[in-house]
Amino acid sequence: MIGDINLFLEPDLTERMEPDLPSAPYPPHYVTGEVAIMIASPSHRGRGYGRAALELFMAYIKTNIDDIFEEYAKDLTDPPTQGNPANPPSQSNTQGSVHQPGEPNGVAPSPVELSYFRARIKHDNIASIRLFESFGFRRVGEVNYFREVELRRNLEWMGDREMDGFETAYV
Known part of the structure; x- marks a missing residue:
């Protein structure tokens, strides 16, 4: 193994509501996506593996974002109470929406939305900082x-020129 790459989704705890607008009945669950990459052996660093991994991974995320959100949404609702028909299991749909029990037909959509991607890098790891900056991270x-x-x-990365064509050709 040369290294690994991960996407960690966690709730975005920043305030996302406009103070002058009424709240939506089912506001989105905003999340941040932390991208972490590690090339284990120093002999493998600086050889383009990190760039290739990050490029492929971002293309994978772009292509599979709905499935990623659907998987994340499974953990957003409370588990059913044992033997209590008033608290049935919650379900998610393919758009990454969370459905709450007790609504008409048992569902009420509450979408999962990504606020931004994040990378945390040691301040003196200039090569990694430059790598992420080359992908539009600031x-x-x-x-x-x-x-x-x-x-x-x-999220404007969804239309980046370096991503256009890449997913069609390689993913």
């Missing part, structure tokens, strides 16, 4: 307690 804030910088990428 540094936010200062070096944190763990001596990491945070880089974020908004």
Whole structure:
């Protein structure tokens, strides 16, 4: 194994509602997607494996985002109470929406939406910082307690020129 790459989805705890607008009956579940990549052996670093892995992984996410959200949404609802028909299991659909029991036909959509991608990188790992910056990630804030910088990428990546054609040809 040369290394690994992961996507960690977690709730986005920042305020997402407009103060002057009424709340939607089923507001979206906003999440952030932390992308983490690790090339284990120093002898494998600097040889393009990280770039190739990140490019393929972002194409995979782009192609499979609905399935990824559907899997994530399975954990958003409370498990059914044993033997209580008033609390049936919740279900999710293929658009990444969470359905709550007790609504007409037993479902009420509440979509999962990605706020942004994030990468946390040691402040002195210049090669990794440059790699993520080449994919449109931008540094936010200062070096944190763990001596990491945070880089974020908004969702306009869905139409990036470097991604266009790549998923058609390789994914």
